[in-house]
Amino acid sequence: MTALPRRRSALFLPASNPRAVQKARSLPCDVVILDLEDAVAPERKREAREAALAALAQGFGERETVVRVNGADTEWGADDLALLATARVDAVLLPKVGGAEQLEAARSALGASGPPLWAMIETARGLMALPSLAAAAPAVRLEALVAGTNDLALDLRVRPDPNRTPLLPALAQIVAAARAGGMTALDGVLNAHDDIERLAAECAQGAMFGFDGKSLIHPAQIATANAAFGPDDGTVEWARRVIALFADPANASLGAVSLDGAMVERLHLAEARRILALIGE
Numbered sequence: 001m002t003a004l005p006r007r008r009s010a011l012f013l014p015a016s017n018p019r020a021v022q023k024a025r026s027l028p029c030d031v032v033i034l035d036l037e038d039a040v041a042p043e044r045k046r047e048a049r050e051a052a053l054a055a056l057a058q059g060f061g062e063r064e065t066v067v068r069v070n071g072a073d074t075e076w077g078a079d080d081l082a083l084l085a086t087a088r089v090d091a092v093l094l095p096k097v098g099g100a101e102q103l104e105a106a107r108s109a110l111g112a113s114g115p116p117l118w119a120m121i122e123t124a125r126g127l128m129a130l131p132s133l134a135a136a137a138p139a140v141r142l143e144a145l146v147a148g149t150n151d152l153a154l155d156l157r158v159r160p161d162p163n164r165t166p167l168l169p170a171l172a173q174i175v176a177a178a179r180a181g182g183m184t185a186l187d188g189v190l191n192a193h194d195d196i197e198r199l200a201a202e203c204a205q206g207a208m209f210g211f212d213g214k215s216l217i218h219p220a221q222i223a224t225a226n227a228a229f230g231p232d233d234g235t236v237e238w239a240r241r242v243i244a245l246f247a248d249p250a251n252a253s254l255g256a257v258s259l260d261g262a263m264v265e266r267l268h269l270a271e272a273r274r275i276l277a278l279i280g281e
Contacts (some may be wrong), residue, residue, distance in 0.1 A: 001129075003135075005030075005064065005184065006030045006183050006213075006278055007030050007031055007064070007144070007186060007212050007213040007215070008030050008166065008213040008225055008226045008228075008229035008230075008275060009028075009029040009030050009031065009033075009213055009214065009216055009221075009222045009226050009229075010029065010030065010031035010033055010066070010146075010186055010213060010214070010215045010216065011024060011027065011029040011031065011032055011033065011077065011215075011216045011217075011219065011221075011222065012035050012039065012068070012189065012215060012216065013032045013033070013034065013084065014035050014039035014040055014048065015034040015035060015036055015037060015039075015040065015048040015049070015051050015052035015055065015067070016039075016040050016047055016051055018049035018051065021034070021051070021055045023277070024060060024063070024219075025060050025061060025063075026221055027219050027222060028223070028226060029063060029216070029222045029226075030043075030062060030063065030213065030226075031064040031065075031066060031213075032060050032063050032064070032065050032066070033066045033067070033068055033093060033215070034052045034056070034065070034066070034067045034068070034134055034271055035048075035067075035068045036048050036049055036052060036056060036067060036068060036069055036070055036076070036080055037068050037069065037070050037080070037095050038095075044135055045076045045208070046058045046076075047084060049076070049079065049080060052067055053083060055110075055226065056087050056088045056089050057088060059177055060268075062162070063265050064090045064091070064093045065066055065089050065090050066089065066090060066093050066118060067084055067087075067089050067090075067091075067093065067268065068094075068095060068120070069092055069093070069094065069095070070080060070095070070134070071094075071095050071096055072076075072102065072105060072106070077165060078109065078200050080110040080124065082109065083107060083114060084110065085109070085111050085113070085114045085115075085165045086114070087111045087115070089115050090108060090115065090116070090258060091115055091116045091117065091118045091144070091259060092114075092116070092118065093117075093118040093146065094105065094106055094117060094118070094119050094120065094161050094199065095118060095122070096122055096123050096126065096148070096151070097118045097119040097120060097121065097126050097129070097133065097149075098123055098125030098126050099125065099132065099133075099239045100129065100130045100132045100133055100135070100136040100140075100174070101118060102183065103119065103133065103136055103140040103142055103272075104136070104140055104147055106140075107139075107140040109142065109238070112137075114155045116141045116142070116148060117140060117141060117142045117143065117281070118142070118143060118144040118145070119133060119142060119144070119145055119146065120146050120148045120151075121145055121146065121147055121148060121152070121153065121174050122147075122148025122149075122150070122152045122155065123148075123151065123155045124155050124156055126152075126171055127152075127174075128171055129171055130174065130177035131177065131180075133145070133177060133181065133182035134177040134178070134180040137181035137183055137184070137187075138181070138182075142181065142186040143183055143184060144178070144182060144183050144185070144186060144227040145174050145177060145178045145181075145183055145184070145185050145186070146183050146188075146215055147170075147174050147185075147187055147211075148166055148186040148188060148191070149164070149171075149187075149188025149189065149246060150188065150189065150191065151187070152165060152167065152170060153238040156170070160200060162201070163201075163203070163205070164205070168209075168266075171187070171206070171209055171211075175210040175211060179210070184212045184213070185201070185210065185211045185212055186211060186212065186213040186214060186215050187203075187204035187206035187209075187211040187213070187215065188214075188215060189214075189215045189217050190214075190216075190217075190221070193217055193218035193221055194220065195216075195219055196221075196224055198274060199219075199221055199224050199225075200224050201235075201241065202226055202230065203224055203227075203228030204228055206228070207228050207229055207230075208232065210227070212229065213225060214229065231275050231278060231279070235275060236275065236276070236279065238272070238274040239272035239276050240272075240274075240281075241259060242259065242264055242269055242272040243269065243272050243273065243276070244260055245257050246266065246269050260276055262263075
C-alpha cells in the first residue's frame with residue numbers, strides 16, 4: 001500500500017528569517033510551513049515572499065512544504081497567490097477561511113493545476129462554514145484543515161484553561177469536517193514553546209480527538225508531536241495482527257473475529273491498513 005502523508009509535526013517559521021529556514025532543512029518535522037502572514041511585519045512582506053520562493057526552489061528534502069499566504073482582503077494576498085501558482089510547493093495555506101467562496105477564489109487564482117489548498121479555521125465564521133468547506137474540498141483540492149486556536153479563542157471571546165476546555169467543541173467540529181471531506185486535521189499551536197509537559201498533554205488530547213498532527217512554532221516541540229501522533233509500536237503491532245487475522249483463510253467469511261478477548265470487525269481492518277500505510281507498509 002502506498003504510504004500516506006505523515007503530518008505529525010507542521011512547523012511554522014517566518015519566510016523572512018533565513019537562519020530559521022536553513023535550520024528547518026535538518027529538523028525532523030514532517031511539514032515546513034513558510035509564513036508570509038502573522039510572522040512577517042508589513043514592511044517585510046515583499047521580502048518574505050521573495051525569500052519563500054528562493055527557499056522553495058532549494059527544497060526541504062523529504063519534508064512537505066507549505067506556504068501560508070496573506071488574506072485575500074489584504075494588499076499582499078493576490079500577489080502571494082500569483083507567485084505561488086507555479087512554485088515548487090506542496091500546498092498553499094489560506095488564513096481565516098470563512099466560506100467556500102474563499103477556497104474557490106484561491107483555486108481560480110492558483111489555477112486548476114496549481115498547488116493544493118490548506119485552510120486555517122480560526123474564526124466563528126470558519127466554524128459555521130465547516131460543512132460547506134468539507135463539501136467543496138474535492139472540487140477545490142482542499143487537503144487539510146488547520147486549527148488556528150489563538151485567533152479562534154479571541155474571536156469567540158473564550159478564556160482557555162490548560163485543558164483548552166472552551167475550545168474542545170470547536171476542535172471536534174474541525175476533525176469531523178476533515179474526515180467528512182477526506183482531509184488531514186492539524187491541531188493548533190502552543191505558544192509556550194518551552195513547556196514540554198503542557199505540549200505533551202495537548203498533543204495527547206489532540207490525538208485522542210482524532211487530529212493527525214499538530215502545528216508548531218519552535219523546533220523544540222517537534223519530538224513531542226512526532227511521538228504523540230505516532231503510531232506507536234503497540235498500535236503498529238495491533239494493526240499487523242488484525243491484518244494477519246483477516247488474511248487467515250479460516251476467517252475469510254467472517255465479519256468479526258476475536259483478538260485477545262475483544263471482537264475486531266472488518267472496519268478495524270481498514271483502520272489497521274491505514275496505520276501501516278503511515279509507516280510505509
